[in-house]
Amino acid sequence: MVLPGVLVIVLFIAYPVFEALRLSLYEIDLLSGNERYAALNNYVAVFNDPKFPRVLFNTFVWSVGSLIGQFVLGFWAALLINRDLPGMRLVRSILLMPYVVPVITVALCARWMLDGTYGILSEGLQASGLLGHNQSPLASPTSAMVSVIIANVWRSFPFVMIAYWAAMQGIPKEQYEAARIDGASRWQELRFVTLPNLMAVTVTLIMLRLFWTVTYFDLIWLMTQGGPGGATEHWPIWVHQEAMGFFRFGYAAAIAVTLSATLMLSWMLYAGVTRIRRAQ
Amino acid sequence: MKSRSRFDVVAHYGAALLLVGFVAFPLAWMAIASVTAAGQLFTSPPRLFPSEFTLDWYRSVWSASEAPRFFMNSLVIALATTVACVIIGILSAYATTRFEFPGKQLFLVGALASYVFPAILLFLPVYLILTGLGLTNTLVGIVVAHIVVSFPFAVWMLRSYLLAIPRELDEAAWVDGASYLRTLISVVLPVCLPGVFSTAIFIFVLSWNEFLFASVIAESSRNKTITVGIAEFITAFDVRWGEIMALGTIATVPVVILFISVQRYFLKGVLEGAVKG
Numbered sequence: 001m002v003l004p005g006v007l008v009i010v011l012f013i014a015y016p017v018f019e020a021l022r023l024s025l026y027e028i029d030l031l032s033g034n035e036r037y038a039a040l041n042n043y044v045a046v047f048n049d050p051k052f053p054r055v056l057f058n059t060f061v062w063s064v065g066s067l068i069g070q071f072v073l074g075f076w077a078a079l080l081i082n083r084d085l086p087g088m089r090l091v092r093s094i095l096l097m098p099y100v101v102p103v104i105t106v107a108l109c110a111r112w113m114l115d116g117t118y119g120i121l122s123e124g125l126q127a128s129g130l131l132g133h134n135q136s137p138l139a140s141p142t143s144a145m146v147s148v149i150i151a152n153v154w155r156s157f158p159f160v161m162i163a164y165w166a167a168m169q170g171i172p173k174e175q176y177e178a179a180r181i182d183g184a185s186r187w188q189e190l191r192f193v194t195l196p197n198l199m200a201v202t203v204t205l206i207m208l209r210l211f212w213t214v215t216y217f218d219l220i221w222l223m224t225q226g227g228p229g230g231a232t233e234h235w236p237i238w239v240h241q242e243a244m245g246f247f248r249f250g251y252a253a254a255i256a257v258t259l260s261a262t263l264m265l266s267w268m269l270y271a272g273v274t275r276i277r278r279a280q
Numbered sequence: 281m282k283s284r285s286r287f288d289v290v291a292h293y294g295a296a297l298l299l300v301g302f303v304a305f306p307l308a309w310m311a312i313a314s315v316t317a318a319g320q321l322f323t324s325p326p327r328l329f330p331s332e333f334t335l336d337w338y339r340s341v342w343s344a345s346e347a348p349r350f351f352m353n354s355l356v357i358a359l360a361t362t363v364a365c366v367i368i369g370i371l372s373a374y375a376t377t378r379f380e381f382p383g384k385q386l387f388l389v390g391a392l393a394s395y396v397f398p399a400i401l402l403f404l405p406v407y408l409i410l411t412g413l414g415l416t417n418t419l420v421g422i423v424v425a426h427i428v429v430s431f432p433f434a435v436w437m438l439r440s441y442l443l444a445i446p447r448e449l450d451e452a453a454w455v456d457g458a459s460y461l462r463t464l465i466s467v468v469l470p471v472c473l474p475g476v477f478s479t480a481i482f483i484f485v486l487s488w489n490e491f492l493f494a495s496v497i498a499e500s501s502r503n504k505t506i507t508v509g510i511a512e513f514i515t516a517f518d519v520r521w522g523e524i525m526a527l528g529t530i531a532t533v534p535v536v537i538l539f540i541s542v543q544r545y546f547l548k549g550v551l552e553g554a555v556k557g
Binding site: 001004005006008009012013014015016017019020023073076077080081083085087088091093094095096097098099100101102103104105106107108109110111112113115117118119120123127134154162163165166169170186211214215217218221222235236239240243244249252253256257259260263 | 288404492496510514532538
């Protein structure tokens, strides 16, 4: 019964991971189809690549910015929809929409609204003097990064919202009643009842979102392709560029493996730290 | 019970409205643009309230572009992926919730790991494997890639539903002499049909929205999905916003309707701890 499932996992997930590791040790010449064993040369090259510091920095800004945005917005939205007021179910339904909207839609909405000539947001920014005439925020480095981060926050905060909402739904009503009897203000309720109950889910959520954000390729690719001038080129874009742009498969695999290994390592570190914290 | 101050409630609705605006505006703005006449679409500064509407953009993408083919491709791929994932997924989920067998933990860990595994690591080897099998530039190749993306998720989500069904139900059927497969099909499945259904919808949406694998595998426009098709429209030399907005709306409406129709099950699943972003 489980055989087909095992086959899928082994053939199309375990084997590709192994294949990525193997590829990363080879130099592949696509023209002749030659594979030459290169030991760790690809990895040495990754760290020595002149692009490396910039890509690392972009990945960091992209991830931290996106995470902060989606957690702030997601938590806030969860508080809103968790309150028992008329209309909140409708609000919940609407706020969930970005969760299923295709990335391509997000990207093209953003590009339309940020278009230098016809874009409504660009127009607003131009009118307030923040942008030059007929300029698009996607055309200059800093604002391009800010734009992709905001678009990503739009797309991803509903996940955080719904996870927090589920956790809030699980908090026993008695805890709130007890707090009220003790005369707690709303703020104190939030601080001493809601937040402590969300700690466990936060630990998992941060890790999941970090993984998905760091490795998320589609949105940046569709909005800026890593531009302008590499200003939004983060790690996954780099992998894609080397693989599909320059056909340096071995090198691309080494970059992808380095990214995955970094994530695995940070995950183990994180899990270790939270475990020690909990033990204390 | 403390009475709520009026200010508090007003602030609450104000905040909710703000967030709803943030979420809804881009989509609404796209939908509006898709029916705005050219004369009012391409104005600088842009008009907030266009007054002349047209269905020309839809007509144009439907008759003069390959959009219908992209749409059909997406539909076929998403359906095939969904059917395959649900069937293989439910078998795996059933086996791992009902029986002990060697390697079960390994299988579950493997599924969980690939659930968070970066597609960006997998896409290159998967692409090379598909090349080796001669499946690049075929719809089958895209379906295989989408199964890779969705399968671990399917197993985990289906497991959470199957775990909620008491084992005694199965055991009663086994005692009556039903085979495992028979038990799964006629006893367990009917009970967890809503769960299976919402998992299916999710896989459908994941496949419909997927870009990276589809863009690498589909080379000729004959095999492109709607997401890849639009992406090419938008990076093309002259950016035809009217058509693009129409295409975007066409690509978005089906998944939003699907999602709204099964939201009840989705929320139930979330409360039981099965989500994917």
